[in-house]
Amino acid sequence: MTTFSLRKSESMAARILRGLLSSPKATIAAVICLILVFSAIFAPLIAPQNPYDLNEIDFFDAKLPPMSEGYSGMTYILGTDGQGRDMFSAMLYGLRTSLAVGVTSGLLAMLVGTALGLIAAYRGGFLDSFIMRFVDLMLGFPTILVALMVLVVFGQGVGKVILALVFVQWAYFARAVRATALVESGKEYAEAARCLGIPAWRIMGGHILPNCLPPLIVIGTIQVASAIAAEATLSFLGIGLPITQPSLGLLISNGYQVMLAGLYWMSVYPGLLLLVLVFSVNIVGDRLREILNPRLAQ
Amino acid sequence: MTVFILRRVLQAILVLFITSLVVFLGVYAIGDPLEILLPADASMAERAQVAASLHLDDPLPLQYLNFITSALQGDFGRSFVYNRPALDVIFERLPATLELVTTSLILSLILGIPLGLIAGVKPGSVTDESIMTGSILGFSLPNFWQGMMLIMIFAVWLGWLPSTGRGETGYILGIRTSYATWDGFIHLLLPATNLALAQIALVIRLTRTGVQETMPLDFVKYARARGISERRILFVHVLKTILIPIVTVLGIEFGSLIAFAVVTETIFAWPGVGKLIIDSINMLDRPIVVAYILVIVAMFIVINLVVDVLYSLLDPRIRSRAS
Numbered sequence: 001m002t003t004f005s006l007r008k009s010e011s012m013a014a015r016i017l018r019g020l021l022s023s024p025k026a027t028i029a030a031v032i033c034l035i036l037v038f039s040a041i042f043a044p045l046i047a048p049q050n051p052y053d054l055n056e057i058d059f060f061d062a063k064l065p066p067m068s069e070g071y072s073g074m075t076y077i078l079g080t081d082g083q084g085r086d087m088f089s090a091m092l093y094g095l096r097t098s099l100a101v102g103v104t105s106g107l108l109a110m111l112v113g114t115a116l117g118l119i120a121a122y123r124g125g126f127l128d129s130f131i132m133r134f135v136d137l138m139l140g141f142p143t144i145l146v147a148l149m150v151l152v153v154f155g156q157g158v159g160k161v162i163l164a165l166v167f168v169q170w171a172y173f174a175r176a177v178r179a180t181a182l183v184e185s186g187k188e189y190a191e192a193a194r195c196l197g198i199p200a201w202r203i204m205g206g207h208i209l210p211n212c213l214p215p216l217i218v219i220g221t222i223q224v225a226s227a228i229a230a231e232a233t234l235s236f237l238g239i240g241l242p243i244t245q246p247s248l249g250l251l252i253s254n255g256y257q258v259m260l261a262g263l264y265w266m267s268v269y270p271g272l273l274l275l276v277l278v279f280s281v282n283i284v285g286d287r288l289r290e291i292l293n294p295r296l297a298q
Numbered sequence: 299m300t301v302f303i304l305r306r307v308l309q310a311i312l313v314l315f316i317t318s319l320v321v322f323l324g325v326y327a328i329g330d331p332l333e334i335l336l337p338a339d340a341s342m343a344e345r346a347q348v349a350a351s352l353h354l355d356d357p358l359p360l361q362y363l364n365f366i367t368s369a370l371q372g373d374f375g376r377s378f379v380y381n382r383p384a385l386d387v388i389f390e391r392l393p394a395t396l397e398l399v400t401t402s403l404i405l406s407l408i409l410g411i412p413l414g415l416i417a418g419v420k421p422g423s424v425t426d427e428s429i430m431t432g433s434i435l436g437f438s439l440p441n442f443w444q445g446m447m448l449i450m451i452f453a454v455w456l457g458w459l460p461s462t463g464r465g466e467t468g469y470i471l472g473i474r475t476s477y478a479t480w481d482g483f484i485h486l487l488l489p490a491t492n493l494a495l496a497q498i499a500l501v502i503r504l505t506r507t508g509v510q511e512t513m514p515l516d517f518v519k520y521a522r523a524r525g526i527s528e529r530r531i532l533f534v535h536v537l538k539t540i541l542i543p544i545v546t547v548l549g550i551e552f553g554s555l556i557a558f559a560v561v562t563e564t565i566f567a568w569p570g571v572g573k574l575i576i577d578s579i580n581m582l583d584r585p586i587v588v589a590y591i592l593v594i595v596a597m598f599i600v601i602n603l604v605v606d607v608l609y610s611l612l613d614p615r616i617r618s619r620a621s
Binding site (some may be wrong): 133137140141142144145148149151152153154225229232233236237238239249252256259260264267268271274275278279282 | 443
């Protein structure tokens with residue numbers, strides 16, 4: 001790469017955008033992600049009905065297969081559930097909940113993990129080995145077991161599920177940030193900053209942290225996908241989100257109870273939506289790893 | 299060396315102690331089992347009597363002390379629901395889970411290794427690409443959704459296999475197992491596949507990397523020079539060298555499979571410990587929840603400890619880095 005030095009000066013956002021667009025697979029996945037995020041945000045505007053407003057749903061329309069016309073003349077493209085709710089609307093609202101929980105817990109885990117990782121790298125010594133032992137311990141346990149323990153200990157609810165997901169995920173961020181920060185703080189610019197007498201916390205926060213961003217972005221994306229999948233799993237098991245805020249996982253779980261009777265649409269369509277969501281976020285994350293990994297980029 | 303092992307053992311005991319404390323406190327806080335055990339119109343005297351018989355009226359530290367001393371003797375209290383010792387209920391269900399987990403491990407080996415070998419031998423080929431894409435799919439499909447689709451396809455649409463339950467069991471060498479009867483065996487297939495899918499993907503990746511690293515080595519060239527067929531080189535010579543790391547990783551994965559069996563068992567109504575824990579959480583059956591978590595965590599800590607110690611025996615660098 002002859003223009004290597006020029007490339008370096010390109011802003012990170014531009015580099016990510018160019019990298020994404022250069023791969024058709026990643027472009028499609030990114031577009032799907034954007035569409036899904038916008039549909040989730042504007043769900044109340046897009047959805048044909050508010051599935052949780054009892055005035056809008058008609059019990060006579062219960063269990064209608066996809067594309068059938070309801071009592072009130074409305075066409076249910078994806079059918080209705082056991083209460084006569086439009087599946088399409090319920091899925092849009094479910095997507096909203098799933099995305100909100102996944103993104104919130106991903107960001108919180110990033111915050112906690114980055115802070116602990118930086119502290120570990122900056123302080124070293126006892127604190128470092130204590131935090132890293134804890135990280136090893138967390139990564140050694142399977143996600144589902146840790147989440148189960150947190151939910152058993154703290155009880156159920158939206159906040160508790162987010163807490164459980166943060167608890168499961170922070171360690172990935174902490175490990176990556178610590179490793180990068182250790183490498184970065186040995187570099188010349190960090191040494192120069194130290195020579196200038198800049199306080200250590202400012203070097204860590206203002207100089208080293210920005211250079212930890214590439215791995216953080218990659219892990220963040222992939223962890224959001226895994227948080228969405230984990231939340232769906234917990235809700236499916238009946239120990240996740242409460243029934244008042246149905247996420248995609250809960251919709252699938254409700255539909256699963258009638259799936260064996262042949263009413264497939266109540267669980268298959270929310271499942272497909274979940275699959276598309278998780279899969280496209282993962283593909284974008286994979287591509288970001290390729291773009292931002294300096295070893296692969298050269 | 300002894301110091302290293304001693305430190306790890308102490309750490310393991312500390313982790314187990316903290317887990318027991320946290321879980322005990324948390325489980326104490328989530329709900330009042332009396333609400334579930336007693337009819338709504340129970341009198342105060344009845345409540346007090348039941349609370350006293352279950353030692354629910356003691357102060358918290360005393361309850362923990364009682365709990366930990368009896369737990370160390372293998373007594374986690376009686377299940378509120380089954381009215382039998384919690385550990386007995388768990389150990390009674392454990393064989394079903396272990397059967398599921400071992401079947402999945404075997405499945406992942408007999409499917410994952412050949413696929414990984416084929417993919418690794420010609421990297422970049424169409425076969426390799428499709429096997430690897432399949433393995434990405436295996437990683438990223440949510441486990442419960444995979445299970446549902448398996449039921450949908452093989453039980454509902456095709457009607458080839460039973461959808462849920464364990465089926466008939468028989469005895470082989472005194473062990474109660476599904477392998478003894480045809481009915482049990484076909485009941486085992488779907489849940490075992492569901493649990494194995496992620497492991498198959500993992501084994502494919504490990505095998506593929508192993509093949510790619512081993513193929514350029516001298517002993518492979520020598521085997522070729524001796525006129526041994528490519529097939530024999532791959533399936534005997536190369537396979538032998540890459541089998542050890544694969545088996546090691548699967549050994550470590552054994553514990554997480556037991557944990558992930560929670561999902562599979564719930565979908566397929568498999569009567570193992572995973573289904574037991576979900577049912578117990580929903581019924582606030584505290585002794586079972588606590589006993590399950592502590593048994594599984596203890597198992598994990600022991601597996602990790604053994605792996606740590608074995609690795610440090612084999613690779614002295616790890617020892618010096620840790621101390």
